[in-house]
Amino acid sequence: MIGAGALGSPVAAYLAGAGVGRLGILDDATVSAKDLHRQHLHFAPDHGVPKAHSAAAKLTYLNPEIVVEPYNVRFGADNAEGLLLDADLVIDCSNDPATEEIVNRSCCAAGRSFVAAAYGQRSGRVFSFVPGAGGCRVCAGQAGHGFTDVEDAPPDQPTWLGPLAGTVGSLQALVALDVLAHGRDSAWRGWTRIDLVEPGLYRQRLQPRSDCPYCG
Ligand SMILES: [Zn+2]
Numbered sequence: 001m002i003g004a005g006a007l008g009s010p011v012a013a014y015l016a017g018a019g020v021g022r023l024g025i026l027d028d029a030t031v032s033a034k035d036l037h038r039q040h041l042h043f044a045p046d047h048g049v050p051k052a053h054s055a056a057a058k059l060t061y062l063n064p065e066i067v068v069e070p071y072n073v074r075f076g077a078d079n080a081e082g083l084l085l086d087a088d089l090v091i092d093c094s095n096d097p098a099t100e101e102i103v104n105r106s107c108c109a110a111g112r113s114f115v116a117a118a119y120g121q122r123s124g125r126v127f128s129f130v131p132g133a134g135g136c137r138v139c140a141g142q143a144g145h146g147f148t149d150v151e152d153a154p155p156d157q158p159t160w161l162g163p164l165a166g167t168v169g170s171l172q173a174l175v176a177l178d179v180l181a182h183g184r185d186s187a188w189r190g191w192t193r194i195d196l197v198e199p200g201l202y203r204q205r206l207q208p209r210s211d212c213p214y215c216g
Pocket of ligand 1: 135136137138139140208209212213214215216
């Protein structure tokens with residue numbers, strides 16, 4: 001898992017509760033009071049603690065029978081290959097387009113599945129990729145879904161964004177569990193979008209493009 005914040009908190013809690021046996025949590029930030037309204041694995045006494053360690057402590061309380069490995073590092077192109085090496089599934093909870101681009105490239109190269117999510121002020125979406133069973137994020141971009149497909153969240157996230165982030169994170173956990181359980185047969189491959197302006201839940205599958213430099 002990349003990120004132990006607003007998306008990572010619900011995702012990690014649901015996976016730990018479901019008994020996913022080994023979770024690696026990557027985050028190089030520390031807990032701050034301004035984030036507590038939407039990052040539910042962290043509490044006021046955790047102020048200043050690395051988020052990866054704060055999250056791992058709560059997840060171990062939640063399910064002492066699983067292994068949780070905290071990594072207080074920033075995920076990037078220079079360490080992606082090594083960090084993803086052992087993973088059955090990569091879950092991008094960074095809400096950062098640049099990170100998602102690296103995740104897409106690295107997972108396509110390594111033949112790993114990933115589930116990425118993003119949220120803005122009025123919408124959110126989850127994207128899942130299983131090698132050989134659908135298009136990647138670059139294919140999606142050519143189909144009209146760019147890496148910045150949700151409107152930018154404001155730098156100081158207002159409290160009302162917390163429930164939207166939690167909703168998208170919960171959906172991301174659902175998709176991640178389904179991909180872990182069913183792989184290429186997951187019903188959630190491709191796009192799932194939550195829209196609060198034209199309220200609804202929209203799903204779309206993607207065919208891989210034969211000319212895609214990453215998954216084709
Ligand atoms: Zn592709």
